[in-house]
Amino acid sequence: MYQHIKVPADGQKITVNADFSLNVPDNPIIPYIEGDGTGRDITPVMLKVVDAAVAKAYGGARQIRWMEIFAGEKSTQVYGPDVWLPEETLAAVKDYLVSIKGPLTTPVGGGIRSLNVALRQQLDLYVCLRPVRYFTGVPSPLKEPEKTNMVIFRENSEDIYAGIEYTQGSEGAKKLIDFLVNELGANKIRFPDTSAIGIKPVSVEGTERLMRKAIQYAIDNDKPSVTIVHKGNIMKYTEGGFRDWAYALAQKEFGAELVDGGPWCKFKNPKTGRDITIKDSIADAFLQQILLRPAEYSVIATLNLNGDYVSDALAAQVGGIGIAPGANMSDSVAMFEATHGTAPKYAGKDYVNPGSMILSAEMMLRHMGWTEAADLIIRSMEKAIDSKHVTYDFARLMENAVQVSCSGFGEVMIEQMQ
Numbered sequence: 001m002y003q004h005i006k007v008p009a010d011g012q013k014i015t016v017n018a019d020f021s022l023n024v025p026d027n028p029i030i031p032y033i034e035g036d037g038t039g040r041d042i043t044p045v046m047l048k049v050v051d052a053a054v055a056k057a058y059g060g061a062r063q064i065r066w067m068e069i070f071a072g073e074k075s076t077q078v079y080g081p082d083v084w085l086p087e088e089t090l091a092a093v094k095d096y097l098v099s100i101k102g103p104l105t106t107p108v109g110g111g112i113r114s115l116n117v118a119l120r121q122q123l124d125l126y127v128c129l130r131p132v133r134y135f136t137g138v139p140s141p142l143k144e145p146e147k148t149n150m151v152i153f154r155e156n157s158e159d160i161y162a163g164i165e166y167t168q169g170s171e172g173a174k175k176l177i178d179f180l181v182n183e184l185g186a187n188k189i190r191f192p193d194t195s196a197i198g199i200k201p202v203s204v205e206g207t208e209r210l211m212r213k214a215i216q217y218a219i220d221n222d223k224p225s226v227t228i229v230h231k232g233n234i235m236k237y238t239e240g241g242f243r244d245w246a247y248a249l250a251q252k253e254f255g256a257e258l259v260d261g262g263p264w265c266k267f268k269n270p271k272t273g274r275d276i277t278i279k280d281s282i283a284d285a286f287l288q289q290i291l292l293r294p295a296e297y298s299v300i301a302t303l304n305l306n307g308d309y310v311s312d313a314l315a316a317q318v319g320g321i322g323i324a325p326g327a328n329m330s331d332s333v334a335m336f337e338a339t340h341g342t343a344p345k346y347a348g349k350d351y352v353n354p355g356s357m358i359l360s361a362e363m364m365l366r367h368m369g370w371t372e373a374a375d376l377i378i379r380s381m382e383k384a385i386d387s388k389h390v391t392y393d394f395a396r397l398m399e400n401a402v403q404v405s406c407s408g409f410g411e412v413m414i415e416q417m418q
């Protein structure tokens with residue numbers, strides 16, 4: 001059926017029920033994309049650590065059947081020079097429901113548009129879920145890094161990531177600027193003759209589905225608040241719309257009531273009876289608040305670009321993007337991936353921290369309901385860090401650390417599972 005994807009003969013598909021719960025067989029086929037740059041270092045380590053955790057947790061009764069699928073540079077080697085994202089890769093991610101990927105390179109300026117963004121958009125993986133937590137012993141620039149405990153819900157399908165952008169001097173830029181100036185009376189384009197131009201779509205539907213997931217997460221995980229992060233003071237109808245529609249959804253669907261006349265509102269968690277406060281913060285101020293008063297923030301709902309910035313900033317507070325995991329999700333399909341990119345200067349050197357990719361796999365195991373294996377990964381990560389056998393990113397900031405390689409850190413984790 002596929003041209004280059006080899007389906008493991010002894011594996012079975014994960015399937016989904018009408019309520020979006022999963023049926024996970026004991027031998028699920030899970031597609032993975034190795035990734036560009038350091039992807040080829042961290043992905044094999046992740047596969048080994050996950051296999052070890054599953055073997056230890058279930059004594060052989062369960063085993064993942066990994067299925068390699070292709071995107072990025074490796075895809076051009078397998079499928080041909082210009083094939084960066086084959087149709088069958090998209091089909092496999094959709095059909096097999098749960099997958100994991102390494103980072104993929106995006107050139108700045110010209111060249112291909114982001115394959116990462118293309119995967120999210122073409123599969124409508126509208127939630128980018130990025131939990132940020134502290135592991136004891138990890139070096140951090142903060143005095144009290146354990147106070148940073150947040151979960152980012154980044155809208156993944158809209159905003160300027162829609163890629164509606166025209167290069168300076170192009171027919172598209174000229175037409176669009178002419179239309180804005182002549183038809184809509186836009187008179188604030190400072191240099192219309194030499195401007196490139198981009199469009200930022202933000203919709204009611206896109207906002208509501210993201211906010212619904214963020215609030216449901218707060219309910220299911222007994223979180224005290226959801227903060228809407230936006231730049232609605234400047235971009236009144238896009239980012240400001242996001243804020244207003246998100247608040248409105250909390251009231252309309254979850255019965256939130258205004259606090260002191262609003263706009264903050266709150267409702268009782270139907271599962272625990274505790275208050276969940278819905279509040280908002282303007283993005284620039286939010287970036288200082290998370291450093292100075294992180295304990296006041298829990299679940300974050302934000303647009304695509306803000307979410308990108310906030311993800312790396314928050315990751316830095318708890319030790320850096322070397323251990324920052326994530327997931328891209330629709331209601332039925334989930335594709336897990338690290339927050340960081342391909343870190344090209346370290347590619348192929350067996351050097352970088354595989355933690356972000358391993359913790360993304362930990363999220364994947366939990367999503368599959370394989371909590372024993374997921375717990376084992378968390379415990380072995382804690383023990384590995386505690387043993388101070390860590391990769392360069394932590395070793396350079398830790399006292400008495402033993403620096404280990406990327407694969408070496410995986411081995412330390414596996415030893416800790418015994």
Ligand SMILES: NC(=O)C1=CN([C@@H]2O[C@H](COP(=O)(O)OP(=O)(O)OC[C@H]3O[C@@H](n4cnc5c(N)ncnc54)[C@H](OP(=O)(O)O)[C@@H]3O)[C@@H](O)[C@H]2O)C=CC1
Nearest residue numbers: 103104105106107116321322339340341342343352353393
């Ligand atoms: N989802 C994806 O696939 C993503 C892809 N990208 C793409 O990746 C490419 C490179 O992007 P760039 O901006 O350099 O960002 P990167 O995230 O690749 O790297 C930035 C810095 O973060 C640190 N870092 C990254 N990965 C690790 C790791 N595993 N362990 C420890 N430290 C790590 C390194 O810091 P130091 O120098 O201090 O050692 C590195 O120089 C671009 O093409 C970009 O578009 C970017 C983000 C996400």
Ligand SMILES: O=C(O)CCC(=O)C(=O)O
Nearest residue numbers: 105106114116117308339
């Ligand atoms: O697609 C890319 O190259 C960058 C994506 C990114 O930075 C992110 O998803 O956090």
Ligand SMILES: [Mg+2]
Nearest residue numbers: 308311312339
């Ligand atoms: Mg990013």
